[in-house]
Amino acid sequence: MSEPLNLRRLTIMPTLKCTLRCKLCSNYMTMFKNPEHVPTDELIRDIDRVFELVDYTEWLQFVGGEVFMRQDLGKVYEHCLDYKDKFDHLILITNATILPCKNDIAVFRKYGKHMQIQISDYGKHSPKAAAMAALLQENGIPFVVKRYHGDLQHYGGWVDNTHFEEHGKSEEALRKQFQHCGQVAMRNFHMYRGKMHGCARSLMASTLGKITPAARDVVDLYDKTETDEEKREKIRHFNDSPRVSCRSCISFGENVERFPAAEQL
């Protein structure tokens, strides 16, 4: 029996569609020509499959795009309850442009304290922020509001990580950048359409075709040429050393220049 595969954060992207068009979107939503919602049966299949490989994750996150554009994800969140012994918190991140539907609220209530909605409040671009906070409060659904407007923005604002040219960094510089990367510290593994990467940039830059990830940077949940134990071993070692995506990344360290969040194209 191999050692358990315990993660910190596992993020699933159920949609590439968004209600906003943020210039510096760190998931590059505006760069997709035909953004799509992932069908719910596919999401459920991926969740079943990933929990065959992963023993536990502290946070199971759903991030878009904007998750509340969809009114059909309640059955996916409900399905995740079948794995409630395999994760501690369901986390959803929203830009507060659309309120969650009644069905979502009914499912969220079943999670009790084992979930959290993270509201990114972009000021005038988040017109439902106050109403959403009130709705969640009324239903006893845990939430936090991250302020991304005016002075004192969360994390000092956003970074501009929208370029993909390699910077010719030395191995040593790459290693240092990797060691100080917030995404690495958070072990924020990301998944879209059956592919898991060690960070959002590696996943999305690969999905966009901007980079070709190394074999060690990605696990295809359905790849029959690898055993499940080989996949588990790759996931275990995602954060051992810099990935291909790091070569063009400005990283998310504290000293990287910040810009106002959610400026629209």
Ligand code: SF4
């Ligand atoms: S590409 Fe590398 S440096 Fe950039 S977020 Fe991912 S792990 Fe961090």
